[in-house]
Amino acid sequence: MASLLRKRIVSILEYLFFLGLGLLLLWLSFRNLDLNEVWVDVVEAEYSWLFIALIFAILSHIARALRWNLLINAMGYKTKVSTTFFAVMVGYMANTAVPRMGEFMRCGVLSKKEKIPFNALFGTVISERLFDLVILFIIIFLMIAFQLELLGGFLSDVFGPLIESTFNNAGTIAILILSFVAILILAAFIIQKNKEYILKRPFYLKVLGFLRGLWEGILTIHKLKSKSLFLFYSALIWLCYAFMVYIPVMMLPETASLLFIDGLTILAIGSLGIVAPVPGGIGAYHFIVKAILVELYHIEGNAAGSFAAITHAGQTILNVGLGALSYFFLIFLAKKQPPLNE
Numbered sequence: 001m002a003s004l005l006r007k008r009i010v011s012i013l014e015y016l017f018f019l020g021l022g023l024l025l026l027w028l029s030f031r032n033l034d035l036n037e038v039w040v041d042v043v044e045a046e047y048s049w050l051f052i053a054l055i056f057a058i059l060s061h062i063a064r065a066l067r068w069n070l071l072i073n074a075m076g077y078k079t080k081v082s083t084t085f086f087a088v089m090v091g092y093m094a095n096t097a098v099p100r101m102g103e104f105m106r107c108g109v110l111s112k113k114e115k116i117p118f119n120a121l122f123g124t125v126i127s128e129r130l131f132d133l134v135i136l137f138i139i140i141f142l143m144i145a146f147q148l149e150l151l152g153g154f155l156s157d158v159f160g161p162l163i164e165s166t167f168n169n170a171g172t173i174a175i176l177i178l179s180f181v182a183i184l185i186l187a188a189f190i191i192q193k194n195k196e197y198i199l200k201r202p203f204y205l206k207v208l209g210f211l212r213g214l215w216e217g218i219l220t221i222h223k224l225k226s227k228s229l230f231l232f233y234s235a236l237i238w239l240c241y242a243f244m245v246y247i248p249v250m251m252l253p254e255t256a257s258l259l260f261i262d263g264l265t266i267l268a269i270g271s272l273g274i275v276a277p278v279p280g281g282i283g284a285y286h287f288i289v290k291a292i293l294v295e296l297y298h299i300e301g302n303a304a305g306s307f308a309a310i311t312h313a314g315q316t317i318l319n320v321g322l323g324a325l326s327y328f329f330l331i332f333l334a335k336k337q338p339p340l341n342e
Helices: 002-030 035-044 047-074 081-097 101-114 118-146 148-168 170-193 195-199 202-218 227-251 260-275 284-296 301-333
Strands: none
Touching (some): 002 301, 035 301, 047 081, 047 227, 047 301, 081 101, 101 118, 118 260, 227 301, 284 301
16 A cells, blocks of 8 residues: 555646656746737637638548557457547647556557457557657658758757756766666576576566567557558548648748748648657647747747647647547447457
């Protein structure tokens, strides 16, 4: 009981820390802006462009559900696209409140609904997330390669101090890495010495079963019958993301002159704000997107802050609204779909 209480306290403190970090970044983003000017932009923005962008956001979520279905089917289970879509949206809603909780939530609700092992579903999510991470790195690389003159100075200013600090503390980092390796070796030695005892423990069998299911889910991409369809859905997801980021620039006169490739740059670098471990990307997204618009494209600060605030709010409202409706449909209205191997 005491151990569980400590874990909960640590989780709460961790959440409050990252929430505080997000709020700090939010304050840093808007502290030197004229909030009256920002409010005028918010009121007078052409929201029809935002609504179109949110349609592309929904299309990306549908494509993600279709892609996830391919991975689930590869394990011998069958789910409806609607059910998978509802689970995906529940996950996005959860991520708005608690970073990375969405992956657990969407696997949890779908596992409960369709009687598919949670660990297998979570393995498929890890697999698709790793694939998306590779795509993101490719986009970032291409944006830097094709806009080296534009992005070189910006990235140097942002990441230069971090790199310099890393090299200055190389000794400390080396000690930490060696300590981690030593702990792993010690753990492996202890496990080997107590192998017979551990193999008889029920906990070991549960952990082993979980890891096997997790690994099976991770390997589902290799088992796909239609890898080309998986690639098509992946390309569709990121194309929708690109339009979702670019189309809202039409909302404000100050950003309307930006090109599609500028939208890709905002997508590539701005995604780092979304994946940051702060609730819903709050603060981190605003800070990065505003910096991109001001430093790279010389957009006036108030307009840059307004753009970041409007687009983040639109995405948040969509994810929370659709997520809540999806949870309702998934729990109360959707019928159970028996898996193929039952």
